[in-house]
Amino acid sequence: xxxxxxxxxxxxxxxxxxxxxxCSPKSGHDTVSWYQQALGQGPQxxxxxxxxxxxxxxxFPDRFSGHQFPNYSSELNVNALLLGDSALYLCASSWQKNIxxxxxxxxxxxx
Amino acid sequence: xxxxEQNSGPLSVPEGAIASLNCTYSDRGSQSFFWxxxxxxxxxxxxxxxxxxxxxxxxxxxxxLNKASxxxxxxxxxxxxxxxxxxxxxxVMNTGFQKLVFGTGxxxxxxx
Numbered sequence: 127x128x129x130x131x132x133x134x135x136x137x138x139x140x141x142x143x144x145x146x147x148x149c150s151p152k153s154g155h156d157t158v159s160w161y162q163q164a165l166g167q168g169p170q171x172x173x174x175x176x177x178x179x180x181x182x183x184x185x186f187p188d189r190f191s192g193h194q195f196p197n198y199s200s201e202l203n204v205n206a207l208l209l210g211d212s213a214l215y216l217c218a219s220s221w222q223k224n225i226x227x228x229x230x231x232x233x234x235x236x237x
Numbered sequence: 238x239x240x241x242e243q244n245s246g247p248l249s250v251p252e253g254a255i256a257s258l259n260c261t262y263s264d265r266g267s268q269s270f271f272w273x274x275x276x277x278x279x280x281x282x283x284x285x286x287x288x289x290x291x292x293x294x295x296x297x298x299x300x301x302l303n304k305a306s307x308x309x310x311x312x313x314x315x316x317x318x319x320x321x322x323x324x325x326x327x328x329v330m331n332t333g334f335q336k337l338v339f340g341t342g343x344x345x346x347x348x349x
Binding site: 157159161166167168169170171174181182184214216218220222223224225226227228229230231 | 280282327334338
């Protein structure tokens with residue numbers, strides 16, 4: 127049984143570029159949440175998707191957008207990258223409002 | 238006031254000792270509480286979940302919840318060097334959605 131999978135593992139971009147991160151939830155899970163973790167900090171909630179809709183959003187600008195597909199997989203898009211967007215991006219999946227399990231993360235470096 | 242607060246540490250304990258990690262939260266209506274372990278450069282791994290006042294034990298780990306004091310703790314008995322990691326406290330606030338709010342984490346160092 128595959129767990130939560132994220133791709134790519136690492137990514138290097140330059141300021142102003144756009145990036146797309148991908149997540150496949152654990153089998154049987156229908157809800158995907160995205161978190162940003164800066165160095166030395168706890169993860170910060172970006173948004174959550176359920177039934178292909180954004181259900182809740184954290185305090186992140188509109189440059190951060192997402193999508194959930196009918197197979198429950200999800201994408202996180204970040205436009206106009208800033209140096210401060212450098213972080214570990216974590217995807218977590220759950221079955222509705224139950225416990226969230228994290229993928230290995232995508233480490234984004236913005237130069 | 239931060240929504241979830243933890244001492245950043247490091248908390249240093251010798252091998253075999255009990256490590257005690259603490260967390261306080263601001264939303265009195267919070268219902269779900271979690272402890273995640275995160276090794277350097279890795280993603281958070283769920284260790285314990287607790288929903289009711291009192292203690293919950295799982296192997297060497299015990300989670301303790303006191304909603305009146307808005308306090309949750311994690312005890313690690315017989316600490317091992319492999320327990321050295323950052324421990325993240327996460328709370329689901331009373332928003333109706335399963336949004337995890339994390340503390341900054343406590344770094345635990347277990348010396349042989």
